[in-house]
Amino acid sequence: xxxxxxxxxxxxxxxxxxxxxxxxxxxxxxxxxxxxxxxxxxxxxxxxxxxxxxxxxxxxxxxxxxxxxxxxxxxxxxxxxxxxxxxxxxxxxxxxxxxxxxxxxxxxxxxxxxxxxxxxxxxxxxxxxxxxxxxxxxxxxxxxxxxxxxxxxxxxxxxxxxxxxxxxxxxxxxxxxxxxxxxxxxxxxxxxxxxxxxxxxxxxxxxxxxxxxxxxxxxxxxxxxxxxxxxxxxxxxxxxxxxxxxxxxxxxxxxxxxxxxxxxxxxxxxxxxxxxxxxxxxxxxxxxxxxxxxxxxxxxxxxxxxxxxxxxxxxxxxxxxxxxxxxxxxxxxxxxxxxxxxxxxxxxxxxxxxxxxxxxxxxxxxxxxxxxxxxxxxxxxxxxxxxxxxxxxxxxxxxxxxxxxxxxxxxxxxxxxxxxxxxxxxxxxxxxxxxxxxxxxxxxxxxxxxxxxxxxxxxxxxxxxxxxxxxxxxxxxxxxxxxxxxxxxxxxxxxxxxxxxxxxxxxxxxxxxxxxxxxxxxxxxxxxxxxxxxxxxxxxxxxxxxxxxxxxxxxxxxxxxxxxxxxxxxxxxxxxxxxxxxxxxxxxxxxxxxxxxxxxxxxxxxxxxxxxxxxxxxxxxxxxxxxxxxxxxxxxxxxxxxxxxxxxxxxxxxxxxxxxxxxxxxxxxxxxxxxxxxxxxxxxxxxxxxxxxxxxxxxxxxxxxxxxxxxxxxxxxxxxxxxxxxxxxxxxxxxxxxxxxxxxxxxxxxxxxxxxxxxxxxxxxxxxxxxxxxxxxxxxxxxxxxxxxxxxxxxxxxxxxxxxxxxxxxxxxxxxxxxxxxxxxxxxxxxxxxxxxxxxxxxxxxxxxxxxxxxxxxx
Numbered sequence: 001x002x003x004x005x006x007x008x009x010x011x012x013x014x015x016x017x018x019x020x021x022x023x024x025x026x027x028x029x030x031x032x033x034x035x036x037x038x039x040x041x042x043x044x045x046x047x048x049x050x051x052x053x054x055x056x057x058x059x060x061x062x063x064x065x066x067x068x069x070x071x072x073x074x075x076x077x078x079x080x081x082x083x084x085x086x087x088x089x090x091x092x093x094x095x096x097x098x099x100x101x102x103x104x105x106x107x108x109x110x111x112x113x114x115x116x117x118x119x120x121x122x123x124x125x126x127x128x129x130x131x132x133x134x135x136x137x138x139x140x141x142x143x144x145x146x147x148x149x150x151x152x153x154x155x156x157x158x159x160x161x162x163x164x165x166x167x168x169x170x171x172x173x174x175x176x177x178x179x180x181x182x183x184x185x186x187x188x189x190x191x192x193x194x195x196x197x198x199x200x201x202x203x204x205x206x207x208x209x210x211x212x213x214x215x216x217x218x219x220x221x222x223x224x225x226x227x228x229x230x231x232x233x234x235x236x237x238x239x240x241x242x243x244x245x246x247x248x249x250x251x252x253x254x255x256x257x258x259x260x261x262x263x264x265x266x267x268x269x270x271x272x273x274x275x276x277x278x279x280x281x282x283x284x285x286x287x288x289x290x291x292x293x294x295x296x297x298x299x300x301x302x303x304x305x306x307x308x309x310x311x312x313x314x315x316x317x318x319x320x321x322x323x324x325x326x327x328x329x330x331x332x333x334x335x336x337x338x339x340x341x342x343x344x345x346x347x348x349x350x351x352x353x354x355x356x357x358x359x360x361x362x363x364x365x366x367x368x369x370x371x372x373x374x375x376x377x378x379x380x381x382x383x384x385x386x387x388x389x390x391x392x393x394x395x396x397x398x399x400x401x402x403x404x405x406x407x408x409x410x411x412x413x414x415x416x417x418x419x420x421x422x423x424x425x426x427x428x429x430x431x432x433x434x435x436x437x438x439x440x441x442x443x444x445x446x447x448x449x450x451x452x453x454x455x456x457x458x459x460x461x462x463x464x465x466x467x468x469x470x471x472x473x474x475x476x477x478x479x480x481x482x483x484x485x486x487x488x489x490x491x492x493x494x495x496x497x498x499x500x501x502x503x504x505x506x507x508x509x510x511x512x513x514x515x516x517x518x519x520x521x522x523x524x525x526x527x528x529x530x531x532x533x534x535x536x537x538x539x540x541x542x543x544x545x546x547x548x549x550x551x552x553x554x555x556x557x558x559x560x561x562x563x564x565x566x567x568x569x570x571x572x573x574x575x576x577x578x579x580x581x582x583x584x585x586x587x588x589x590x591x592x593x594x595x596x597x598x599x600x601x602x603x604x605x606x607x608x609x610x611x612x613x614x615x616x617x618x619x620x621x622x623x624x625x626x627x628x629x630x631x632x633x634x635x636x637x638x639x640x641x642x643x644x645x646x647x648x649x650x651x652x653x654x655x656x657x658x659x660x661x662x663x664x665x666x667x668x669x670x671x672x673x674x675x676x677x678x679x680x681x682x683x684x685x686x687x688x689x690x691x692x693x694x695x696x697x698x699x700x701x702x703x704x705x706x707x708x709x710x711x712x713x714x715x716x717x718x719x720x721x722x723x724x725x726x727x728x729x730x731x732x733x734x735x736x737x738x739x740x741x742x743x744x745x746x747x748x749x750x751x752x753x754x755x756x757x758x759x760x761x762x763x764x765x766x767x768x769x770x771x772x773x774x775x776x777x778x779x780x781x782x783x784x785x786x787x788x789x790x791x792x793x794x795x796x797x798x799x800x801x802x803x804x805x806x807x808x809x810x811x812x813x814x815x816x817x818x819x820x821x822x823x824x825x826x827x828x829x830x831x832x833x834x835x836x837x838x839x840x841x842x843x844x845x846x847x848x849x850x851x852x853x854x855x856x857x858x859x
Contacts, residue, residue: 006106007796013102015804017167018095024172025094025179036083040811042068043084047814056757057817078839081815082846088812089850090182093156095808096593096853097163099801104599106797113607115220118614127617132226134617136233137580140608142595143239143356143552144205145587146198146249152853154201155185157592161208164597187849195252199242199260203267205591206352210238211271213601215344217609219336222343234346236605239440239583240264240353246422247358247444254421261355261429261437266303268352272315273299275341282334287325291318312350312434316342351437355429357422358442358475361451363415368454370416371406371461378410382461392450399450399457400497406461420462426470427463439470442512442552446474447481449491456498468501473552475512479522479640482513482530486537493545502547510583511538512552520693523643523709524746528739529636532577539578552583570611573735574622582612624733631729632736638716639709642774646708651767658824659755659764660696661816664845698855699848701754701813702771706746711777714785723784730785740782744791747779748802749855754813757821805854816847 004012026037043064050060065077072080099106110116122131152160159182166174193201214236222231243260246252276296283292295318298310323338372383382404387395408424411417429438441459443451452474459470476485489511492498502509514531522530535551542549570582586595595601624632646652656662697704717726729736752775758768779791792799819840826837 005796006108007800009106010102010797010800013105014095014099015800017102018098018804021094021098021167021175021179022091024176025091025183036080036087039068039080040084040087044807044811047810051753051810054753054756056821057754057814058757058821060814061818078843081818081843084811085815085843085846085850086187088809089187089853090179091808092805092850092854093152093160093182094163094179095804097160098167100160100164100597100600101167103597103603107599107603109599109603113610114603115217115224115606115610118610119225122617128225130617131613134613135221135225135235136231138235138609138613139233139581139583140236140605140612141239141354141552141581141583142605142608143241143583143585144202144353144591145585146195146202146242146245152592153187154204156182156187157201157204159185160592160596195243195249195256196259196263199240199263202240202242202591203263203352205595206238206264207267207271209595209598209601211268211344211348213595213598213605214238214347215340216598216602217605218343218347219340222339236609237347238353239585240355241358241585244355244438245358246419247360247363250415253418254425257355257357257422257425257438258428261351261425261433264352264355264437265350265433268348268350269299269302271348272341272345273303275337275344279334279337279341282337283322283326285326285330285333287329288322291322295319312345316345319345349434349436351433354436354440355438356440356442357426357438358444359419361443361445361447363419364443364451364454364458367416367419368458370413371411371420371458374410374412375406378407380404380406382406392448396450396453396491396495399453400495402457402461403465404461405465408462420458423459423462426459430469435469440473440510441470442473442475444475444512445477445481446488447484449488449495452488452492453495453498456501467504471505471508471510473510473512475554476534477514477521477554479526479530482534485511485513485534486541489538489549490541490545493541493547499545506548507546508548508550509542510550510552512554514554520705523639523646524706524743525710525713525739526636526640526643529632532735535573535577539576542578548580549578550581550583551578552585554585570608574624576623579612582608622734624735627725628729628733628736631725632733635713635717635726635729638713642709642712646704646770646774649767649770651764655764655767656693656696659700659758659761659820661699661820661844661848662692662696664841664848665692665695695848695852698749699813699816699851701749701751702775703746703750704771707743707750707778708771708774710740710743711774711779711781714781715777718781718784726785740786741792741794743778744782744786745798745802747775747782748791748799749806750775751806751810751813754817757817809851809854812847812850816844816851819843819847 026040046064046067047060050063055063061081065072069077069080108114118131119128122128159178163175163178163182165171166178217236218234221235222228240260243252243256273296276292276299280289280292280296283289295310295315298308299315300306301308302310319338319342323335323342326332326335326338369388372387375382376385376387382402384390384398387398390398406420408417408420411420423441426438426441441455443455446452452472455472456468459472460468464470474485474488476482476488489509492509493502513534514527521527531553538549538551570579573579593600594604694705714723714726717723730740731737752772755768759765759772761768783789783791786793788794790799792802822840823837823844826832826840831837
């Protein structure tokens with residue numbers, strides 16, 4: 001029987017099931033929401049028809065009450081709108097669960113991009129040995145960050161997991177109970193989580209999903225690609241930021257960092273203990289049983305905080321000996337289960353995930369200078385007394401050769417002390433959990449060579465006098481920093497002391513690119529092109545000095561802010577960019593949507609592995625030719641100018657401040673970090689965090705970060721009769737094609753009818769029209785460029801999923817805009833405090849949740 005098209009599978013297994021279960025949901029008896037289920041479809045219809053007729057959100061809400069609920073009091077109307085919000089939030093959860101349950105049916109788990117497909121393709125071309133050789137070096141690391149885009153509290157995540165299972169099994173009674181539970185479970189967090197709370201939430205995924213999916217993938221590779229042989233390389237691993245990311249988060253203390261590392265260690269050992277218990281029931285053979293009992297007992301001691309002498313080396317060697325006895329004396333019975341546990345221990349050690357530390361270069365400079373001043377004042381000879389008068393070049397020379405130990409008891413500034421104690425914490429974690437547990441320090445907003453050397457010196461003076469067992473990873477974010485990055489790295493590579501440090505680290509250098517400020521600073525095309533060129537230039541300079549550069553991509557970089565197909569991006573890179581490792585950050589609802597279940601986790605990890613490898617194994621030359629580079633360069637410059645002018649518009653910041661949901665993000669209590677970097681009273685562009693920035697455009701359904709400037713750039717080519725050059729670029733460059741298709745997803749998630757009323761606003765009408773005109777130009781010319789009749793034509797199932805989600809939240813967005821308009825009217829009349837305005841402010845805050853969850857990959 002032939003497989004049905006993906007869209008058909010989506011319609012049958014997702015859309016139809018959602019409609020059935022949603023109809024059950026509508027009959028559930030929530031506290032006082034007896035009519036909500038019946039009234040919401042009417043409100044949805046009023047919204048759809050109203051926007052089609054050109055009505056604004058205020059008119060739509062008022063006409064709904066006038067037509068269907070004329071007798072309701074003002075208070076009763078407000079209550080119903082809040083109940084709609086609660087209801088829609090839960091509809092989004094239901095759709096998530098149905099889509100997750102159908103994942104292995106809608107997506108071909110053995111299709112293109114999976115390991116099975118990759119293995120068959122290379123076998124057919126007699127390239128299996130080449131693949132094996134590549135896998136002995138290649139790695140994929142997904143780094144889970146604490147960035148606040150996940151609006152589901154832990155209790156709701158648990159319901160989604162159970163609901164997904166019930167939907168898979170068509171368990172109607174279970175579904176009914178879980179929907180009722182969902183209706184009674186609060187979504188709103190009354191207080192902000194601590195960084196430790198955030199870590200615990202993400203460790204749930206490690207324990208329940210990644211432990212199994214990483215293990216399965218590694219087992220498959222070992223058995224089917226390496227014919228059962230041991231692989232020294234771990235191939236896949238997890239990075240972890242909660243508890244280690246201090247950038248902009250004063251609540252991440254050294255104590256929190258140590259506590260998170262301890263939790264990671266206990267969790268992985270708990271998983272080993274469970275597997276050892278299962279093995280004990282099976283390995284009841286002579287010469288084996290007593291040894292597995294000893295291991296189980298020692299693992300149990302560790303998780304119950306009883307002193308144990310068990311080491312990682314002993315656990316591994318014992319299991320290897322047990323494996324050999326089973327092979328030699330017991331006909332290899334259950335050997336696969338033993339081998340699978342050995343593979344997991346190889347992947348996760350006693351650390352589970354690699355805990356990164358991160359801090360801003362400007363903060364480091366502050367701490368470093370404080371430390372220098374304290375040292376000089378104490379009479380220490382670590383730094384020359386005239387250190388601050390030295391040139392930058394001379395300071396770098398001093399820091400290269402610095403030796404000794406700083407006495408932390410002399411440091412009085414609390415912030416500096418926390419930063420330096422965090423460096424000590426890294427050493428402690430390496431002692432307890434192994435070196436890989438915490439061996440990387442990211443410097444965000446890295447601008448100069450001195451920034452790297454300040455950290456280099458601090459680490460050595462505070463904790464690593466004997467040998468620096470930490471990789472320093474500069475993060476280049478802004479367009480200027482990306483342009484300067486190759487020179488910074490050349491300075492470091494030619495510094496004898498830094499070069500010696502790199503040699504001791506295997507001559508590998510991690511460089512992170514384009515995290516928060518990439519797209520925010522340069523706009524969509526320029527940010528991505530600047531990162532691409534920086535990667536090429538950094539690859540060239542690194543190869544020149546015999547260094548393997550490892551690129552670590554932030555979500556603000558290549559995968560774009562439209563939530564595009566990440567693996568397509570990695571498959572599009574040519575030989576001019578180093579590709580021994582794929583590393584990228586995953587955050588918020590992207591973790592739950594792309595890696596939240598065993599099926600989605602395994603599928604998306606395989607896609608990442610496959611995309612990185614296929615880039616190297618491909619016979620197709622993916623490098624850009626000279627003509628294409630010229631066009632790409634020109635398009636990005638034109639796009640950058642348009643975006644720069646847009647940012648410089650006098651209404652840019654006021655529009656975000658007064659017409660969007662930006663200032664309400666701080667009230668959602670979803671993340672431990674403050675919502676902006678600086679302490680300025682007013683809104684300053686540089687202080688804007690990327691997530692509220694991107695999220696605010698998403699809430700407005702004007703996904704500016706994913707398209708602004710693209711239309712203007714393409715229009716220049718149309719106006720000058722050069723459009724065929726852009727079309728040729730799209731047809732011949734996988735990199736450009738991926739960027740354009742990701743931008744199309746951003747455009748697909750835009751809905752300007754929602755805010756059309758702003759076009760007539762005396763203060764912001766002109767600015768709204770600037771955005772709308774760019775949207776129209778971008779949409780028209782992207783369709784002309786691609787030859788598609790509609791956006792996301794090549795991804796019908798993805799397009800259908802976006803359409804259903806956008807339809808679910810349409811009433812929610814209408815309510816949000818209605819409330820924002822009410823607030824604006826009250827403020828114009830001089831009312832800035834009081835119960836009435838507070839109610840509408842609460843309505844805006846509550847409306848954020850469902851929409852961002854429905855977007856799934858908007859941030």
